[in-house]
Amino acid sequence: MPVDTAVQTYHNLINGEWVPSAGGATFESCNPARSSEVVGRFQASVEADARAAVEAAQQAFAGWRRPAPSRRAEILLQAADLLEAGLEQYAQELTAEEGKTLASSRMEVKRSAQTLRYYATEGLNVSGDTLPSDDPTVFVYTKREPLGVISVITPWNFPISIPARKIAPALATGNTVVFKPASDTPLIALRLVEALHKAGLPAGVLNFVTGSAADTAGPLLTHPAVRAVTFTGSTRAGEQIHRTVGLSTRVQLELGGKNPLLVLEDADLDHAAELAVKGGFELTGQACTGTSRVIIMDEVHDAFVAKLTEKTKALRIGDGLAPGTEIGPLANARQLETVLSYLDIGQQEGAQLVSGGRQLTDGEYGQGYYVEPAVFTGVKREMRIAREEIFGPVIAVIRVKCFKDAVRAANEVDYGLSAAICTADPDRMSYFIDHMEAGVVKVNRPTTGNSMNAPFGGMKMSSTATYRESGRAALEFYLQEKTVYHGSQPIRFCCSN
Structure with a gap:
């Protein structure tokens, strides 16, 4: 079948460059209101693409964890401005790709910008504790540090707001990210990545690969550099992820509901x-x-x-x-x-x-x-x-x-x-x-909807119930705590006074 040259082809973002898949294949995202209407053509990524993205994130981590938190906040704030500047275009693309009403799409894009702003501020408040010590020569305190490379895997039903509430706290706390969106809604996910990229993220800090989970999940779940996986989707897929990741890989799963x-x-x-x-x-x-x-x-x-x-x-x-x-x-x-x-x-x-x-x-x-x-x-x-x-x-x-x-x-x-x-x-x-x-x-409220500053997550088979999304509590998933015992040598005075 001939390729429609009027349909735009979009690439992966790996190490700061927009690149085609190593496998050379693409897939089409179509409008669920008119299934013959193609919204865009995207990379059918393979494991080599996912591995390259993880390795780019791994290499970028040392540099990204060091900048002042205010610099990371500036980038998130600039990306939020870019999303709002393109609100109408992005809302129409979201509706054309996922099917929800234009009013709902506008709300979702705007909410995503608000989420970036929220975590730009919350990222400035990451701190540790000082603790009393029985030994007066020892200062005991904790510090909270980023984990490293985070795999972000998201569904199609909220294809920009769910990624935003995962990626924003990850970046704000100094982690690097590999993001794989659902194959039904890759275009609006790409718009979020574009905004963050244009806002000034260094190369490799945020990487983006499209395609099926079967062809990309291996490196995203099992590569030694991946320190955490955050996933929203079906309970069946979540169970498979939970069985696959290694012991040292942190997991956050938000799954189904009844x-x-x-x-x-x-x-x-x-x-x-x-x-x-x-x-x-x-x-x-x-x-x-x-x-x-x-x-x-x-x-x-x-x-x-x-x-x-x-x-x-x-x-x-x-x-x-x-x-x-x-x-x-x-x-x-x-x-x-x-x-x-x-x-x-x-x-x-x-x-x-x-x-x-x-x-x-x-x-x-x-x-x-x-x-x-x-x-x-x-x-x-x-x-x-x-x-x-x-x-x-x-x-x-x-x-x-x-x-x-x-x-x-x-x-x-x-x-x-x-x-x-x-x-x-x-x-x-x-x-x-x-x-x-x-x-x-x-x-006396509907079961749907949650505040961005309130924790979100389920119990039983709806979640791993380990770490919550949204709100200040969401930062905990992306941070590890280190306890420091800072001792001093005895002071030797040069005089008896």
Whole structure:
């Protein structure tokens, strides 16, 4: 098939140079709203590329850890300015590549710039402790130092904001980075790298390779110079990474979720339905913190479901670049296939599909990966749609008879990322906060969304639960602590006074 010369080809960034893959092959990133539309052509990297990137980062580390923290901050701040200067272009590229609405893309690019600024400041506050010593001739203190080379591997659903919240603290603390983005969204990831590169990063401090994990993961996970791996993605991939890395390699894994919204009998049902729609269907359900279960008290079940289905059916589905679109396409054909399979599974298990669930193929939907947001009722807690991550616009409504059983139902899945409750009762709010097995707990708020200055991470199969992302706590992953005992020799005076 002839190559479309109008489609731009983008390169890897290794040791400060934009270079093609050693393997010579490329792949195309396409628009999920119109799958025949190619957004860009990228390098199908091989292990040699990943190894060269790690070695460039290793060589650059000695120089990058030495500059004054204020110099590193200047670069992050300049990169933030560059992202905001290109906001509209980058937002349109993000939507064309991933499918989310243009409003969501604008918010994500702006949030990424804010993240760079946040860590530019936080990087200036890295410090150790001084400790009392029983020996007056010994000064005991700790100092915190960068680890070295960090492998950053990120997903396609937040393809610039998740990389920003990993790369910014890594750079601010003096580490060097090899960044491999998801193959569905390499262009917006490249824009983040471009901004940091143009802002003045020295050669080799940030390296960028595109391509499949199967062809690049070896050096990114097992090269002796790699001191830490930070990954966000599926639980299955996270488990494989955890088994592969060496004993001396630090690992941070943020994985899947099966996040509940508990709706109690005293809840404002209109507000609860809005929370469910926002948490479950915004971003086409493709958020690790997305609401996939609504656990509802029996006495308000029917009234809530009526409001939820009404709001769901009113959502406008279409190209994320089109004005008024509220729900874009799924990100790729694999996601569409997965969602459609779970819609079949839910009905085979005996749940009732009361709203949506159709694949849209007519007219403007013909070339895209579109499916109507779906609501299931009559869902039993043992059903697969109630226990397994779908990562799409599917909500399972689970009916319970008492509050404590609602909390038990919320906790009895393998995941523990985000959970929310809708109630006016302060006592039950407190019980929920204390008893939920989730890393993020929300009251009268959607399960989605987190503050950049607050720690983020899950429990159980949603995370390694070792180091948190976001906020000041995120810096801990990129730093190692050294304890110093600084002794002095006895002072010999030249006179007796």
